[in-house]
Amino acid sequence: MTEAHPSDVLSGYLDAALSPQQAAEVAAHLAECESCRAVLGDLQSVRAVLRAVPRPSPHPALLPRMLARLAAGRQREAFLVRWGVTVAVMAAAAIAILFLPLAPRPSAAHNGTRYFRQHAEMTQTLPIPDVSLPSYLSTPLPYHPAVDEVREWR
Amino acid sequence: MADAHATVLDIPRAETTTETGRRAGDLAQFTELLTRHWDSAYRYAYHLAGNAPDAQDLVQQAAEEALRAYRRFDPNTHFDRWLLRIIHNSYIDKVRRERRRPMFSLDEIRTPLTDTDQTHDPEAAAEFRLSGPALRALMALPPEFRAPVILVDLEGFSYDGAAQVLHCPVGTVRSRLHRGRLALREWLRPHLDALRSGDG
Known part of the structure; x- marks a missing residue:
């Protein structure tokens, strides 16, 4: 440390922002190096000048105006969200009202009997005694090794 | 700190x-x-x-x-x-x-203040004080060097706090702060000499 000038760490030394070991090394160098002591003195003066710079204050009306603007912005957003949802719901309802009559209707032959016909076809293809959903889901799949007899049976 | x-x-x-x-x-x-x-x-x-x-x-x-x-x-x-x-x-x-x-020219920073710069308007006087040599020199620094100087020397942040604000490593803050202070030292040398001799 006494050989090379510790340039970057002088500010850290001034601000007590170095590790104890680094600070000790810089202190040892400063004890022997007059030019670094001069730089440190200059840095101290610069810091003193900067710390003495007057602290500007915002205009007293700036914060209340800002807060009012933020609150108004939030109200406007909430209003737009409410109206957006309302408009979306109304648009969906209008589309449904306009296009529902155009949707294809089930033929008279299938009307009311489709479910029972499908049920009958399914029980014929898959003769499971209980075709309710829980029972169906709990039945082993046909490709499962444990149900070969089921496959043969089918 | x-x-x-x-x-x-x-x-x-x-x-x-x-x-x-x-x-x-x-x-x-x-x-x-x-x-x-x-x-x-x-x-x-x-x-x-x-x-x-x-x-x-x-x-x-x-x-x-x-x-x-x-x-x-x-x-x-x-x-x-x-x-x-x-x-x-x-x-x-x-x-x-x-x-x-x-941008401010370095000549402007080095120019000593004269009585003609003074004003009796309180607001203008405050502005005058704020735009003193130190602030003008500060404004002449590039933003990446100015920001750590503002945070640490003017606002009293620790290096760690300044690093969080600037979203960079602490070592970068230390390095940029040091280089910023060195640049300010050169630009403010007449004022620093006056400060040391007791006139500032």
């Missing part, structure tokens, strides 16, 4: 379930935090921008952006550092957009 800005959020987040309630709670908390750190935010904006009108625009723009992003703010961190980072980023964006920033 003691950190003068150790103000972790101590306001509980609103526990409302509706979106409207959450937004209202957020606004109330944000308002309180913004009020608490308003002066510091304005000062940082002022020293970055270099004048009051730009500082007002900058701090207002940053406050609006901060409110929009408030749901992403971690309440276990420092609100002031978060807000100052938004101000900093807004300023850097603005500089990049405009591709220009107010």
